[in-house]
Amino acid sequence: MTIKKVGVLGCGLMGSGIAQVCATAGFDVTALEAEQKFLDKGFAGIDKSLAKFAEKPEKSGITPEKAKEIRGRLKGTLKKEDLADCDLIIEAIIENVEDKKKMYAALDGIVKKDAIFASNTSSISITELMTATQRPERFVGLHFFNPVPLMKLVEVVRTIATAPEVFETVFEFAGKLGKVPVRTSDKTGFIVNRLLVPYLLDAIRAYEEGVGSIADIDQAMKLGCGYPMGPFTLLDFVGLDTTYYITHVMFEEFKEARFASPPLLKRLVMAGWYGKKTGKGFYDWKDPANPAASF
Ligand SMILES: NC(=O)c1ccc[n+]([C@@H]2O[C@H](COP(=O)([O-])OP(=O)(O)OC[C@H]3O[C@@H](n4cnc5c(N)ncnc54)[C@H](O)[C@@H]3O)[C@@H](O)[C@H]2O)c1
Numbered sequence: 467m468t469i470k471k472v473g474v475l476g477c478g479l480m481g482s483g484i485a486q487v488c489a490t491a492g493f494d495v496t497a498l499e500a501e502q503k504f505l506d507k508g509f510a511g512i513d514k515s516l517a518k519f520a521e522k523p524e525k526s527g528i529t530p531e532k533a534k535e536i537r538g539r540l541k542g543t544l545k546k547e548d549l550a551d552c553d554l555i556i557e558a559i560i561e562n563v564e565d566k567k568k569m570y571a572a573l574d575g576i577v578k579k580d581a582i583f584a585s586n587t588s589s590i591s592i593t594e595l596m597t598a599t600q601r602p603e604r605f606v607g608l609h610f611f612n613p614v615p616l617m618k619l620v621e622v623v624r625t626i627a628t629a630p631e632v633f634e635t636v637f638e639f640a641g642k643l644g645k646v647p648v649r650t651s652d653k654t655g656f657i658v659n660r661l662l663v664p665y666l667l668d669a670i671r672a673y674e675e676g677v678g679s680i681a682d683i684d685q686a687m688k689l690g691c692g693y694p695m696g697p698f699t700l701l702d703f704v705g706l707d708t709t710y711y712i713t714h715v716m717f718e719e720f721k722e723a724r725f726a727s728p729p730l731l732k733r734l735v736m737a738g739w740y741g742k743k744t745g746k747g748f749y750d751w752k753d754p755a756n757p758a759a760s761f
Contacts, residue, residue: 467580467631469639470494473552475569476559477508477542479705479743480586483614484556486512489539490528490615491643496541496548500559505542512540515615546576554639556608557595558586561711566590567598574599582632584608588659588708589715592652593625602627606636609656610645612703620645625652654719655712663716664724666709669697671728680748680757698748698757702741706748710735 474485477497485497499505516533519526583605585595596605607623620640624633640647650656684696716725741747749757
């Protein structure tokens, strides 16, 4: 089957990036949001990112004309009906199982029967999401990484019900986006988060125990392990609300202490300090050289 038109659900941090890379690869894209202000925010992010790529066309392959062309393939909407003729739906709304299931159930009756549904969820079972629809064989996970336009990896996730040809179509689609897809199955956290989340939570616990300051732990993991950024910077980029939700899903699945949320993460989330997207998390992003002076 051929994928021409892609629907992206949610135009936040991930959805806007996914919409951008799909349009860059030549697909027509319609992004659905809950409110106009979120759509505007998402598209402002896309415009900023495309403008940055267009500043260095020799490196990015995106000239200002090409950026305009890409932008022309992107539409935003608040109406689910505008996604009716999509061949592939990629969902990237908030990491909440009930919200996601409600969204899939509603779209199942609107989007054409042979369209494929995919979720960008970090931790929720693809099998559970699939049960909200009447198309279990046409349902996969398609897990991108932040920032989507720059990160090469995509995890393509099959459930026991996914039809092999659907899985291969989506795997090939990810390659067409210029990404490197890997195959994985519907086990909580897939490959990357299964290994990454306990590491990030351990960094918070190390800080709570006084092993080092936020800046020193970040510096140590950057320079000692050759990671591009330390765990606290990464946590602030991912979003502490998203990470906190992921810990619940993973702990519920495995019942292992390494997946449980450290108290400090919970408190930051309760305070509304979600990381870079709200301006404050482990770092104050107005003054990132001076991390969390007030803890
Ligand atoms: N943040 C990351 O690094 C990361 C990485 C990989 C996957 N994910 C996953 O991607 C998904 C989105 O995460 P995010 O970081 O982009 O979150 P986000 O909060 O930045 O964006 C979510 C967007 O979904 C919109 N939304 C919520 N309910 C909606 C509805 N009913 N209809 C339409 N739009 C709706 C919100 O308005 C918001 O703009 C989550 O499932 C998350 O687990 C996140």
